[in-house]
Amino acid sequence: MGKHVLVTGGSGGIGRAVAQSFATRGDDVVITGRDAEALARAAVATGARDAPCDVRDPTAVEALVAGLGRPVDVLVTLAGGNTDFDTPGAKPTDLPGIADAWLANLGANLLSTVLTVSAVVPTMPSGGAIITVGSIGAEYASTSYGVAKAAVQAWTAGLAADVGPRGITACCVAPGYIEGTGYFRGRLAPERRERLVAATHDKRPGTPDDVAALVLFLASEGARHLTGQTLHVNGGAHTTR
Template sequence: MTRSIVVTGIGRATAARFAAAGEAVTILGRRADVLAETAAQLGATAVVCDVSDPEALTAALPQLPAQVDVLVNNAGGNTDLQRPAAGTLADVAAAWRANLDANLLSAVLTTTLLADRLQAGGTVVGIGSIAADRGSGGGAYGATKAGLATWNIDLAGQLGPRGITANVVSCGYIAETEFFADRLTDERRATLVGQTKTGRAGTPDDVAALIEYLASPGARHITAQVINVNGGAFPSR
């Protein structure tokens, strides 16, 4: 079976789980050095590509597997953390478009590109965020993750007749990732951990384990869902 995964902290943990199970894993990302190192460690295939760029994705298609059983759309992050504060309407527009490209269009474009290669019994998993429900402090990040969850409903409807599921794994605070770009203070971390019922931060492997389950035979009737991994920081009924 072939797994196509965009690599970061959660992506790497997910790739590692599938690679350890003997699956053929392909990882995509923009940073050639990170991809090469990860691929060498895991025995995966690396494809350097900006998955939010239609032309780059199209050019990369010949390097991607002819058959895909599991597609994990893990690219993204709060691009506001890497931008100066918006001062003009043009700045606001650019900030929103950056988040839209990173968190929603990347998943839409990658999935559309590989739609014909997805196999019956397979699954598509998008990485969402607690910010889709709680907001992200005034930026676009939470809105784009909410958009991902809504798009996933339509995606599940399109893929369901082919025996393919589509779900979003919505993450709370996950440690050991690059999400906060080294800007997370000890106080903020303590607040995020304090919001959980488990009293700890999540780990990339907490997310990877759920993705592995969603790709398993036991999860064939789970689709069009948003499944939370947040330690109870945002409980549901």
């Protein structure tokens, strides 16, 4: 029997590619998302099982995990995205609007991750792997999205220390510009795309498969001593030392 894998935000883009990667090797994959129709299509395409869920909702997350049937071996928390693209944006003097915008991104990215991990970890067996998702935007955290992703990265480092004695790893994958996702909601101007690609060392956009390959490795036996890290997938647009 393959591993039991839960992928949040699995209806498209990176999440769908991750689900496909695990399903192709014979794992039992469950994908979540808020759009039940898109999720069902992704399940058919990838061979995963669909479980509609808003992972910002504690009750929904509890019900999701209770209905899985067996402990999760690999958890990948891809639900999120920049909620600023869904609103016209608050004026600098609109404090209630600013509060709503920040809470939306914190809920979509940080809270969704914390809730899902908290629900899954108690029954995760030794040898389990938790892969959260940050962003290159966390390195320039002047926006609510960047701050939310920076918080995910910091929280994952602390999580690794908590679960490590149980034989569970926890790492964060931080993508740069990844083409073929709905991140920009169709609002990426050609000029900005050119700048994003030019910032890379390999002069190409990333793909969902680039991220999926790293996630697959982090869940493998070869990565059992790799934990508490943020790993960047951005073609060198942001480098570490």
